[in-house]
Amino acid sequence: SINPMEFNPDFLACMIPEVEWALLLEAADTLHLVEVPKGLTEGYEHNEKFLREMHQVLLEVEVLEGTLKCSESRGLFPISWGIPNMPLSDEE
């Protein structure tokens, strides 16, 4: 589901550099999301369209039922009612 949230460009500006793009794109693909930027472009901080698309994919899209897959450990974590269950073992 998509839950509308107040647009906060400052927050996004801090978070966007932290994004692991390969993972984000893979997740977006699995969820069949369309308006997802493919990566950082020059001057992204001032690109309103870019920011709004990032805002939606990072903060507004909510997975209610599904599974999270860890790219490193191959662990699978179920999501139920929007809550992921993520008990990790020591190696993870």
Added chain:
Amino acid sequence: MCNVQEATKQLLDVNLHENWRANQVTESGPRSESEHLQVTIGATVPTGFEQTAAAEVREKLGSSCKISKDWGKIYFDISVESLAQVHCLRSVDNLFVVVKEFKDYQFKETKEEVLKDFEELAGKLPWSDPLKVWKINTSFKKKKKHKKINQNSGREKIDNGQGDKTDEKEDKKGFTNNTLDSHILDYYENPAIKEEISTLVGDDLASSKDEKDEKEETHPKVLKFRVTCNRAGEKHCFSSNEAARDFGGAVQDYFKWKADMTNFDVEVLLNIHDNEIVVGIALTEESLHRRNITHFGPTTLRSTLAYGMLRLCAPQPTDIIVDPMCGTGAIPIEGSTEWSNCYHIAGDNNPLAVNRAANNISSLLTKSQIKEGKVSWSLPIDAVQWDICNLPLRTGFVDIIVSDMPFGKRMGSKKRNWNLYPACLREMSRVCKPGTGRAALLTQDKKCFTKALSGMGHVWRKVHTVWVNIGGLHAAVYLLKRTPQAFVHPSEQDGERTPW
């Protein structure tokens, strides 16, 4: 006695005009006589957080506070127009308007003389301005109550329609448990809890009571009152009951009000701490501290305490704030409403707790949705089920950690804490950002915490301790700063001793 006549006439005047003036009073603010009225407001706050509350008052109302020797109380002056904003303060439990303060009251020698003095005192106090404030305050509450009723009936409809987040059976069970098995809830919070629950669940009762009140408004109403006396000090020769009784008797004679211990309109407060006496009139009845939580757990934290702990960490815009042992989510929920330019994550290893937290979040959203009458914004908060000793978070990702750690009394055990606390602190130090990160951790198991912390000097530095009282238990909130030292995974430390 012209004072009595004056006071009564004022009250009668307001009552007679109540109907057609009610809207004006609430919407356009106080009438011209009280326009520039300055009053002193007293507020009760969680003991230990007086400074934090004073900071909030300074920030939101622009007033400076006086912190009294009577712990857990702060005083500040405002003009009556700001009364609504005072109710929006997040760090205060209860509010009252000061009638008179005696900094150094001279008690006579015998009990009879002291009590007689109290009786005579009633007629000599400056009641009229505080009563005006009380009157204005009551009209706020009426408006709020009507809103609440609409919220509740709306909310119930939505709950039934959507089938809610968790399965309905658990949700319903949660409610029945709360109303019937109150011994499961925090024992010291019971009166506040019962009131809040009855406001949420008993809309029928509330609406019928309100109708009755409205009918009464058209005729000049005899007010019902009670006196509550809080007394602290070793040298008093009287009890709080005696003081309340005799002072109350005199108040009754003075105003011709009716005494009623349960269904009162006016609650007069007589606070005595050694030689300091403050007479006040209560402005809140249901305590503000349970405001965000509709689904209780066995050890739910007061929202005012949650706010105080968060504020200690001075959240900055864009900070990531995590509660890795969130229980019912009191702390992150308070955080997401007050610091909405930060992102909050609530996690717990117990699925029941995480479900309760998620329920509380969605209740809050539904409540605001109905109030605004339109689709409202989602909150910057998420719930996850995880293991505190192995958090699925990147190293150094978190700016602030605020948590209510298991005391080992009602949740967990002291023995378990010996292993849990060091493991928690270690994992928290990993996810917390070196240099700028900070943590506010509440615990009653101070011995265990201090011991666990002593081995972590290379990553955590204790900067402040706030001594608090949680239902009679002496607990502490430890404010820690994350040192600039990067987290080193134990496996990389083979054979090396880390410097402390």
